[in-house]
Amino acid sequence: MDVLDEIQSFLGCPTPDAWLQAATQDLHTLLIDHAHCEQKAAATAMSLMYRYPNHHELLIRMSRLAREELIHFEQVLTLMRKRGMEYQHLSASRYASGLRDQVSKQEPQRLIDVLIVGAFVEARSCERFAKLAPLLDEELQKFYLSLLKSEGRHYQDYLKLAERYAQADISQRVAEFRLLEQQLIEAEDDQLRFHSGTPRSVAA
Numbered sequence: 001m002d003v004l005d006e007i008q009s010f011l012g013c014p015t016p017d018a019w020l021q022a023a024t025q026d027l028h029t030l031l032i033d034h035a036h037c038e039q040k041a042a043a044t045a046m047s048l049m050y051r052y053p054n055h056h057e058l059l060i061r062m063s064r065l066a067r068e069e070l071i072h073f074e075q076v077l078t079l080m081r082k083r084g085m086e087y088q089h090l091s092a093s094r095y096a097s098g099l100r101d102q103v104s105k106q107e108p109q110r111l112i113d114v115l116i117v118g119a120f121v122e123a124r125s126c127e128r129f130a131k132l133a134p135l136l137d138e139e140l141q142k143f144y145l146s147l148l149k150s151e152g153r154h155y156q157d158y159l160k161l162a163e164r165y166a167q168a169d170i171s172q173r174v175a176e177f178r179l180l181e182q183q184l185i186e187a188e189d190d191q192l193r194f195h196s197g198t199p200r201s202v203a204a
């Protein structure tokens with residue numbers, strides 16, 4: 001799948017093996033947080049639609065994206081219920097807030113930054129689904145492989161929108177967020193989340 005190759009070179013680092021190990025050992029937490037992520041992804045897309053009503057291309061792509069994320073959300077919930085896992089509140093990981101902190105407060109840069117952050121979040125999700133899939137049972141494996149396609153497309157949507165509305169070269173800004181994202185993924189983390197860093201207990 002070539003979008004996966006593109007994503008792997010877009011990201012500054014691969015997911016650490018220690019994270020994969022921790023994630024497969026605590027599927028309940030992983031799935032709760034995965035459901036949260038889908039919900040948040042839909043909310044982010046909706047908030048962009050409210051904020052930029054005169055950006056036609058953004059409205060169309062974000063509307064479609066929000067619908068897809070909500071379908072993923074329902075799919076995770078169904079899967080959890082089937083396994084007797086309860087959905088519950090979970091504190092957010094430092095990943096999203098770490099990325100958000102670097103988003104400009106001023107337009108027009110704010111929009112470009114939010115779109116670049118969206119591309120990284122989607123790209124990392126896609127990379128993790130691909131890495132997790134072979135380590136999971138058949139049902140989850142099938143589900144995660146099915147998500148690869150849409151998350152790969154979401155990554156491309158965000159990046160294309162960032163390029164379109166920036167009307168200038170964004171590679172420098174992308175590189176800054178790449179480095180930040182890499183730091184958030186490689187640094188030690190106390191809690192397991194879908195986008196958490198290297199688990200502290202097994203960190204080298």
Ligand SMILES: [Fe+2]
Nearest residue numbers: 038068069072
């Ligand atoms: Fe999704």
Ligand SMILES: [Fe+2]
Nearest residue numbers: 041122151154
């Ligand atoms: Fe997505």
